[in-house]
Amino acid sequence: MKLLYAPGACSLGIHIILEEIGASYEAQAVNLRAGEHFTTEFRAINPKAKVPVLVLDDGSALTEWLAIALYLAEQVPAAGLWPPGPLERGRAMEAMAYINSFMHGHGFARMFRPERFAPDAGQHETVRTEGRRIFAEGFELIAGLLGDRDYLLGTFSIADAALFYVSFWGEGRKTLELPPRIAAHYARMLERPAVRRAMIAEGLAS
Ligand SMILES: N[C@@H](CCC(=O)N[C@@H](CS)C(=O)NCC(=O)O)C(=O)O
Known part of the structure; x- marks a missing residue:
């Protein structure tokens, strides 16, 4: 592969x-x-x-x-990255689809590719602002799903890898202050050896 x-x-x-x-x-x-x-x-x-x-x-x-x-x-x-039960699978997909389509596709894309949403350069700042609003709204909603758990489904799953990449864009790229529960999830993820290896391989950590 x-x-x-x-x-x-x-x-x-x-x-x-x-x-x-x-x-x-x-x-x-x-x-x-x-x-x-x-x-x-x-x-x-x-x-x-x-x-x-x-x-x-x-x-x-x-x-x-x-x-x-x-x-x-x-x-x-x-x-164990994909839960066995239908409801947990639904929950994982619910979080990942929201992160990938709404936060990434609508929020972050507006912040970094405003020209794809408005050809007129005069409108780009408005588009970026709307992107930041969507991105922030997404984190608040995901923080609610996370609750007091360490990971979105309780134990680590692929949904946490989705949350991590948008958290990296917020925290690592300094575009947005993460809500406390998301910041704690981000810090927890950084402790995982696999996360660390991937970050090092991409030149994002040493
Ligand atoms: N729906 C696709 C979106 C992938 C996507 O937007 N990738 C970005 C990087 S995060 C990209 O390749 N952007 C290049 C571009 O849009 O020009 C997915 O979930 O894989």
């Missing part, structure tokens, strides 16, 4: 899951700033021009954060 990732992007969550399940994989960085994902070569692998991409051993590519996370968790059930 090969993970195509960009340092500190949402692919960081997948990198963490690969480490958590003890997968044997290669990781290849894609330089988004240089537009490497828009090249013909990259688009031949993922026509959506996005990371993460998981290139499987048969050469096919699996895309979309949620799909890759679920695929990996199911490869190694013993790692």
